[in-house]
Amino acid sequence: MKESGAQANAVDRHADAIGLAHAVSRYTVTLEGHGFAPCGDAERVLEALERAQGFGRLKGMNFRLPKGCRRGGCGVCRVRVLEGDYRQAPMSRSHISEADEAEGVVLCCSIYPLTDLLLRLESPKSLRAKNAQSTRF
Numbered sequence: 001m002k003e004s005g006a007q008a009n010a011v012d013r014h015a016d017a018i019g020l021a022h023a024v025s026r027y028t029v030t031l032e033g034h035g036f037a038p039c040g041d042a043e044r045v046l047e048a049l050e051r052a053q054g055f056g057r058l059k060g061m062n063f064r065l066p067k068g069c070r071r072g073g074c075g076v077c078r079v080r081v082l083e084g085d086y087r088q089a090p091m092s093r094s095h096i097s098e099a100d101e102a103e104g105v106v107l108c109c110s111i112y113p114l115t116d117l118l119l120r121l122e123s124p125k126s127l128r129a130k131n132a133q134s135t136r137f
């Protein structure tokens, strides 16, 4: 999806207002199938995606971004990093195992971009467990 110049200017003004103008680097975080968000290297990816959704940049999403604690504790903001590098803050091991991490599954409230990122939303562990139980015979 192409954004209009007016949309880009509005996002840039907002980014300046919240201090992103001083960020060393700015990357593009793309949410597969939904759109993208500019994200500073000192900004949590979830915050950038929320801002993009607020500006109507995440098209095709008929639901609000999953979010809860915003600090890596509740596990609702699971994503799979398909491309790109990031640094991460602590995440709850009850929601992100070492195996998850090795596959690039992380909590987007606890990662910061080091390059452009391509992400895919993942179901929270609790929801996957609930769905698995409901399909057992």
Ligand code: FES
Pocket: 066, 067, 068, 069, 070, 071, 072, 073, 074, 075, 076, 077, 107, 108, 109, 110
């Ligand atoms: S919002 Fe709770 S872990 Fe991300």
